[in-house]
Amino acid sequence: MKATYLEAAVGQYLLAHTTGPDDVLEALAMETRELMGERANMQIAPDQGRFLTMIAQLIRARNAVEVGTFTGYSAICIARGLTARGKLNCFDISEEWTSVARRYWEKTGVAGRIELRIGDAAERLHDLPTFPAVDLAFIDADKENYGVYYEIIMSYLTPGGLILADNTLWHGKVAHPHEHDETTVAMRAFNDMVAADPRVTSIMLPIADGLTMIRKH
Ligand SMILES: C[S@@+](CC[C@H](N)C(=O)[O-])C[C@H]1O[C@@H](n2cnc3c(N)ncnc32)[C@H](O)[C@@H]1O
Incomplete structure (x- = not known):
């Protein structure tokens, strides 16, 4: 649970009233914690997972892209x-981390739909094919x-397609001008770029560490 911007009790309540992950996703989260220790925090939160599934269902996504797969x-x-x-x-750049992903994609029966x-x-x-156009990207x-990934994906994205960008509040640091570390500065620049991009409409959601939903006109 990474409801960073909610009081702990409210975050727990929210999770208790959200359809939870199934046993395989629970097992993947547990194995990732055992294998990766602190790095397991890179994994998305269960409520984000539910959100991603719902968004894909709602827009009837047919050709999706993910940049940053980790353990899947x-x-x-x-x-x-x-x-x-x-x-x-x-x-993803890591053979090692995505080898865990491949195992769990087999277990969940989605391996045939994913190319890594x-x-x-x-x-x-x-290397993405130009057809069919991308309709959902994470x-x-x-x-x-x-910013680099955003621009490349935009060139493959169909009108009405969605890009979801994770961690856009970056522990809240983007909102505090005295924070100047490299990642905060980069995330702030990305957020400013999206907000000023006339090709899209966007909304920043305080899910987990901030999730920006961007729709191409
Ligand atoms: C935050 S994790 C992704 C978490 C994943 N979405 C999940 O739900 O578990 C970030 C991932 O980005 C990958 N990564 C970092 N730099 C990259 C690059 N230049 N190209 C591709 N993947 C990269 C890392 O190997 C890591 O697996």
Whole structure:
């Protein structure tokens, strides 16, 4: 549970009234904690997972992209929301972390809908086919390159398509001008760029560590 911007009791209440993860997602979260220790915090929260599935279902997503896969939790949530023949293209630099993802994609029966490309996403995203157009993208990798990923994905995104960007409140630091570390500055620049982009409408949601939903006109 990462309801960063809610009082703890309210966060617990919210989670208790949200459809929870199934046993396989619970097992993946547990195994990620055992294997990765502190790094397990990179995994999205259960309520975000539910949100991703619902968004994919609501827009009837057919061709999705994920930048930042880690051990595969968010990819499972997106893949589960796709239409029957839907596909998800995942990008990550780590063979090691995504080997866990591959195991759990088999267990959840979504492996056939996911293609994983290993390497720097700033380069590998250009390998995406131009058809069909992307209708849903989730950006959750290195924060300094969000702007790069955003621009590449925009060129593949269909009108009406959605980009979801994670961690856009960056522990609340983006709102405090005295915070100047590299990641905060990069995230602030990304947020400013999206807010000023005439090609899109966007909304920042205080889910987990901030999730921005961006719709291309
Ligand atoms: C926050 S984690 C993703 C968490 C994942 N969405 C989940 O639900 O578990 C960030 C991931 O981005 C990947 N990453 C970092 N830099 C990258 C790059 N330049 N290209 C592709 N992936 C990158 C890391 O290997 C890591 O797995």
